[in-house]
Amino acid sequence: MNNVNAAITEFLIESDEHVCQIEQDLSCLESAHDQRLLFRIIRATHSIKSSCAFLGYFRLESLTDTGERLLHVVRDRESSLTPKMTQALLAMVDAIRHMLECIEQEGMDGENEYVELKQQLEVLQCERGADVDLLSDVSIVTSLPCSPVDAETVQEYPPNTSVMCEPVRANPELDEAVVEFLKESHESLSQVERDLVASESHSSQEKLACIFRGIHTIKGTCSFLGYAKLEGLTHAGEALLSCIRNGDVPLTVERVSALLSLVDAVRTMLDSIAEYRHDGIHDYLELHSTLVALQTSESDMPMSPELSGEDVSSALPSPGLPPLSTGTVSSTTSNQGSADSRSQDLVECGVRQQAPYRVGDARQLGAAESSIRVDVTVLDTLMRMVGELVLTRNQIVQCPGMQQDSKFMATAQRLSLITAELQSGLMKTRMQPIGNMWNTFPRVVRDLALACGKDIRLEMEGQETELDKMLLEAIQGPLTHLVRNAVDHGIERPDVREANGKPRQGRIVLRAYHEGGQAHVEIRDDGRGITTQRVVEAAIACGVVTEAEVSRMQERDILQLVFLPGLSTAAEVTNLSGRGVGMDVVKTNIEHIGGSIEISCRAHEGTTVKVSVPLTLTISPALMVTVGEERFAISQTHLQECVRIDAELYAQVTEVVQDALLYRYRGHVIPLLHLNNVLQIHPVVSESTGGSLCSDITHIVVLQAGCFRFGLIVETVQDIEEIVIKPLGMPLQGLDVYAGVTIMGDGHVALVLDVMGLARRTNFVLGQDSFLPVMNPAQEEGTASSGTSQMCVIAQVGEDDCVAIPVHRVTRITDVQKQVLHVVDGNHVMRYHGQIVLIVWLSSLLGSYNESPSDEPDVLQVVLMDHDGQYVGVVVDRIIDIVDVQIDAHATSNRPGMLGSTVIQGKVSALLDVDCVLKTCLQQPVGSLTLECLET
């Protein structure tokens, strides 16, 4: 019952907004004609109409339907509203308001049928319909001469003919209507998708009605915008839904899948509309016929009667009602003539059906008044003002001499309390329940589980846990990745599960909660867990740890190795996952927003990944350091440790090697930077004397930028403070050592250092890492002092030759079974997306070794690249990783087909000159492709 109440409440809020909109637009239209406004009115009226059809308010529906038809007539004629029409429509608005009030108070749309009003609306419709024949008179007849009607236009779009055959008319005024339609449709599609997946496991009449409404709204809108293909498709879907809702056919997996593919198709069409103003060339005939075929129960295979008709009908509020005839509701938009008699039927059964629904009486405020929409910038401004208030409060409290005045102190304390409350209250306005973001997961899990042949139940706990909206958006990607991981790697196949004595159906639990000023999200699966032994083996194979180190590690630490770049324990690399590039990206992203990620597991019982993020992005802790008079903030997420050493020790732990100052830090050697020298605040300090100018104590702040660790010498280290980071002003853009600015507690401005930018200023050139004996293999990435960086796929070719291929040139990385390769004219080719793709072996192209293709394994790793629309597949031996590579502009290579070389993860890798290689491949017959060809 609660759900129903929620639906009605939502309907009331929405309708109230619509009604206000209509009223406002009508009065605007009175003064000046604007086709856009007319469209908006039609849409708003239509939305109210279709919503009340599902909720069973048929009096209201019938009234809005009459109004809508009048509006359609006006629209088709592209004429303006007469004062009489405006009057009648405004009366309709009042009537709708009244009915909405009745619904809110009594749960019903009142006794008044508004027969007179309806008649008036209909008469107006016909009246104008007659006028139209006298085309030449139109502008005279129209009482408001603002928009004289172009006779040609009227002929082109005669009244009562919908413009279906004509896609969006090239009328710029329509743009807004279309944009809004797109936005709304995307929203309703997400809702439909969610409800569909939910209905699969637990169907309810309520959800079906929601789905139906979503599809119907899209259909209705596109019919009057003239997207015929989209309308046809949604109509088929709607008809199917109507069968399901009436209990004629059960909601089976096939039907859900068909409806989901309908959702996808509609999305594609919407994208096409957004881009080309046209609903695409694709007819989706197959999907259409599937949707139609599924409307009859004969198409049901007896194998999957998961939800029988009884299930659905038992969910009806009062069983035993006469089923609604198929397609009734859908007919209301276009078939005006026949709709009347049908809607009469609907009125009868709908009233009975909906009678028990009543909105909670206890509610004091009207639904529409209890929520408002606010522009985020308004909130930001308020937030800034509150920040200033806090500063002013601090200044008052710190006022010297005031501490003795007890009355003043009491007032100041109260001010503190109120300010704090105000601040937290404002924070709440930015918060959203995490459930909103999770809504996409049921579909992700369903689709992926079906694709992997697994049976998985997704459970969610703590959907109401609130998080800053920005943070929600930031963790969506990482969480989706983790959920996919759980489905793909975590949960075993049903037969394996059964063999291990587990239920066939796997279980993934999402759990969110607040704890210790942070929000935590757990992703728990009851799958096979992570085999630490395999992690260790993979880590040793990658060279990230040694066996000796592993023997000292605890299980918890071993699991953390999963987050290292390039590590994958998956035996086979699928197109879903397994390349070992996922988890480190997840970790980086989570840490980027100041969060942390932890993983724990029990063999054969499951894995739990726990993501913890701060509640809000706006305030973050930072360490304050000074050099001379200047004060700088360093974000705590990059902070490893603060070290204080005296002159004697300084000499022992540091040394200068080839112009680079190095520091021995816990068994590692890391580069050291003088903040003073980097920022050139004071004359350069000699490295041998340590940090500060006047004392012999040196403060070193150890920082971590990605995988690169370095020390920063500062003069003093102050407190950790909570700061609000603001972006740099426009004239300061381009200074890469600063991440932003902040206003400190004393009201002055401090600069926030960009740790990544500082790292770039360590004077470390690629290849010099031999001085850094135990450095992390990924450290070189951050050390290049010049040149640009690029994401590259690192592939192994031959024994130990590494090639870097820029990611933006790669179309796809795929596994190819050797059987699918054909040999044509001595060239290997395969089929890909209807194209014949040339396959070449990078090893033979580069001449690094000449193993013949026949010696290779059955599955080839192919990197698909395209050159002027022509694909070429390049076979490599192994994909190692995808990393950000610093490309030194000066480095050149005398190897053909290579732009230069660089050091990646401790190995010399050559950067592939994609254009040169592809061009050579496509020009020459592949059989004769050799080193010489590339050299020319």
Add this chain to the structure above:
Amino acid sequence: MPAVRQFCTFTIDTLLLGVNVRVVQAVLRDQRMTYVPLASPVIRGLMNVRGHVVTTLDLRRRLGMKPALFGSSPMHVVIRTDHEPVSLLVDELGDVIDVADNACESLPSSLDSEARALLSGAYTCGDRMLLVLDLGKVMAVSHENHAQYQTVLL
């Protein structure tokens, strides 16, 4: 009757400069500023104006002139932008003056090229010439020579 424009005027050395009065958010006396290391010398620093972090540009230096004499107290003219406000440090503040649109003239050729590039027009205003600043160009400060890729020599 030609349209009238209102300019907030100020002086730098002998020049009378102006900006559209509508983009001026505030005019302030000496403020405590935070120095920005590595930034171009045109950037005088950052200050807090009612919760906004305002970058201050030394207009003298921006126009390629010598720094002000020691002991003078410059004024901040805080300019609204699409992002955070920016302040221009000027020698002295003038009046808000109305200028007829048709009084627009070409830039005097006596100006040096560095200053010319930052102006959008000139108006006669009594016996003086009012030079209107092109704020977009004034605010596009390059740090190239000062900050980019400067390796730290040890």
